[in-house]
Amino acid sequence: xxxxxxxxxxxxxxxxxxxxxxxxxxxxxxxxxxxxxxxxxxxxxxxxxxxxxxxxxxxxxxxxxxxxxxxxxxxxxxxxxxxxxxxxxxxxxxxxxxxxxxxxxxxxxxxxxxxxxxxxxxxxxxxxxxxxxxxxxxxxxxxxxxxxxxxxxxxxxxxxxxxxxxxxxxxxxxxxxxxxxxxxxxxxxxxxxxxxxxxxxxxxxxxxxxxxxxxxxxxxxxxxxxxxxxxxxxxxxxxxxxxxxxxxxxxxxxxxxxxxxxxxxxxxx
Amino acid sequence: xxxxxxxxxxxxxxxxxxxxxxxxxxxxxxxxxxxxxxxxxxxxxxxxxxxxxxxxxxxxxxxxxxxxxxxxxxxxxxxxxxxxxxxxxxxxxxxxxxxxxxxxxxxxxxxxxxxxxxxxxxxxxxxxxxxxxxxxxxxxxxxxxxxxxxxxxxxxxxxxxxxxxxxxxxxxxxxxxxxxxxxxxxxxxxxxxxxxxxxxxxxxxxxxxxxxxxxxxxxxxxxxxxxxxxxxxxxxxxxxxxxxxxxxxx
Numbered sequence: 001x002x003x004x005x006x007x008x009x010x011x012x013x014x015x016x017x018x019x020x021x022x023x024x025x026x027x028x029x030x031x032x033x034x035x036x037x038x039x040x041x042x043x044x045x046x047x048x049x050x051x052x053x054x055x056x057x058x059x060x061x062x063x064x065x066x067x068x069x070x071x072x073x074x075x076x077x078x079x080x081x082x083x084x085x086x087x088x089x090x091x092x093x094x095x096x097x098x099x100x101x102x103x104x105x106x107x108x109x110x111x112x113x114x115x116x117x118x119x120x121x122x123x124x125x126x127x128x129x130x131x132x133x134x135x136x137x138x139x140x141x142x143x144x145x146x147x148x149x150x151x152x153x154x155x156x157x158x159x160x161x162x163x164x165x166x167x168x169x170x171x172x173x174x175x176x177x178x179x180x181x182x183x184x185x186x187x188x189x190x191x192x193x194x195x196x197x198x199x200x201x202x203x204x205x206x207x208x209x210x211x212x213x214x215x216x217x218x219x220x221x222x223x224x225x226x227x228x229x230x231x232x233x234x235x236x237x238x239x240x241x242x243x244x245x246x247x248x249x250x251x252x253x254x255x256x257x258x259x260x261x262x263x264x265x266x267x268x269x
Numbered sequence: 270x271x272x273x274x275x276x277x278x279x280x281x282x283x284x285x286x287x288x289x290x291x292x293x294x295x296x297x298x299x300x301x302x303x304x305x306x307x308x309x310x311x312x313x314x315x316x317x318x319x320x321x322x323x324x325x326x327x328x329x330x331x332x333x334x335x336x337x338x339x340x341x342x343x344x345x346x347x348x349x350x351x352x353x354x355x356x357x358x359x360x361x362x363x364x365x366x367x368x369x370x371x372x373x374x375x376x377x378x379x380x381x382x383x384x385x386x387x388x389x390x391x392x393x394x395x396x397x398x399x400x401x402x403x404x405x406x407x408x409x410x411x412x413x414x415x416x417x418x419x420x421x422x423x424x425x426x427x428x429x430x431x432x433x434x435x436x437x438x439x440x441x442x443x444x445x446x447x448x449x450x451x452x453x454x455x456x457x458x459x460x461x462x463x464x465x466x467x468x469x470x471x472x473x474x475x476x477x478x479x480x481x482x483x484x485x486x487x488x489x490x491x492x493x494x495x496x497x498x499x500x501x502x503x504x505x506x507x508x509x510x511x512x513x514x515x516x517x518x519x
Contacts, residue, residue: 033358033361033362035358150382151370151371151383154363154367154371155371157361158357158358158361158363158368158371159352159354159357159371161326161352161356162350162352162371162423163371164326165324165325165326165345165350166371166372166373166374167374209360209362212362213362213364213406213407214362214363214364214367214407215361215362215363217362218362
């Protein structure tokens with residue numbers, strides 16, 4: 001066991017699990033309470049367009065995917081202000097167009113042999129030092145913004161019309177939450193892949209909601225649960241030679257089922 | 270109940286349209302300080318639009334609104350607002366105290382956490398609506414009537430001189446509605462209360478004056494209605510009321 005921990009790739013995987021768990025615990029809570037899950041799904045899948053651009057033009061993967069996600073996020077945010085009734089259509093469009101763009105660009109890249117499955121389903125054991133550096137910066141930015149403007153973000157998330165009346169810049173904070181969600185999705189792709197990222201942004205948060213009396217505690221509980229699921233998934237993935245992303249999601253889902261059953265039994269009694 | 274002649278709200282020649290659909294037409298009225306005013310009328314008649322114009326949520330297209338003699342946009346801080354809350358997620362993880370402190374006009378403290386004085390002020394405000402015992406509870410654990418009193422406390426947190434309420438009892442049972450209106454009666458000793466509601470019989474027991482709005486405005490003093498009708502029969506029907514207000518002829 002201790003020998004396993006001495007491998008650099010295992011150490012990186014554990015550090016990445018800690019960082020991404022905190023990031024998804026905080027941002028996932030905001031995604032869930034703001035009812036942005038479908039919207040985040042759209043951003044996650046459109047991220048494949050950014051991956052395709054990075055591969056085709058030989059750009060740094062994290063940077064180009066992040067910029068592409070920010071572009072898509074701002075587009076969706078603007079649409080939600082002007083064309084709220086058509087927002088679902090736009091999300092569906094970015095979802096499909098982003099993925100199609102990514103696949104075509106990868107097809108057009110000569111001699112490309114990399115394993116695209118790792119972007120779709122994650123590869124925690126392949127996290128590099130650069131990835132960890134990027135995750136650390138994002139975590140610091142998220143903690144800085146969310147805790148400095150906690151009251152404004154709480155107010156916008158709970159009752160945006162009332163927040164606006166009290167002088168809170170609701171559009172600014174709504175867009176900020178969306179951009180942070182986009183960046184969270186980019187770093188989570190490494191851990192669970194873009195197809196499964198929504199599960200990491202929702203399952204731990206849903207379980208945390210059973211016993212959270214405030215948004216802050218929801219963020220803390222969700223981060224701890226996410227870390228536990230990621231580490232258990234990582235152990236299963238390493239020992240049984242399974243894909244890390246699906247292992248983490250299956251572990252999370254089992255605990256969700258247990259938590260839900262426990263809640264129902266408690267309510268019935 | 271009216272103890273002063275100071276004008277709290279003055280609206281003149283107000284008209285408002287959504288795209289080409291006229292919702293309010295040539296509205297003129299004055300509300301005195303410490304009045305308890307009811308705004309009634311059919312759905313789509315312009316009641317909520319009028320409230321949103323007073324709050325500055327909608328931009329004024331035609332006419333003038335003054336609050337305590339000044340342009341309404343400079344007096345938003347003096348207005349407490351209790352919205353319909355139809356879009357609020359009732360399972361949101363937030364404590365009663367946190368909801369009340371959202372009533373702050375601007376969040377002066379830019380780092381995480383709440384000042385001790387703010388918490389004390391929020392507790393004092395909760396006392397005004399008899400909800401201080403629930404301060405640390407999650408809002409999702411409260412009944413509809415208790416939640417509504419918390420929203421009234423949120424509106425009162427910044428010590429407004431006018432309280433506007435949009436359908437405050439629309440989803441409440443009779444007992445909870447009664448408690449909400451008793452709270453409003455107590456508050457009305459110090460501030461002006463304006464309620465938009467469909468609940469005509471209960472409104473008549475508490476309000477001193479009513480506006481019936483259906484694009485245009487009809488104004489009526491309710492004192493004699495209360496004396497002559499409500500003491501005998503609290504279940505006054507809408508048609509009767511409209512006749513009394515003269516709105517049937519519109």
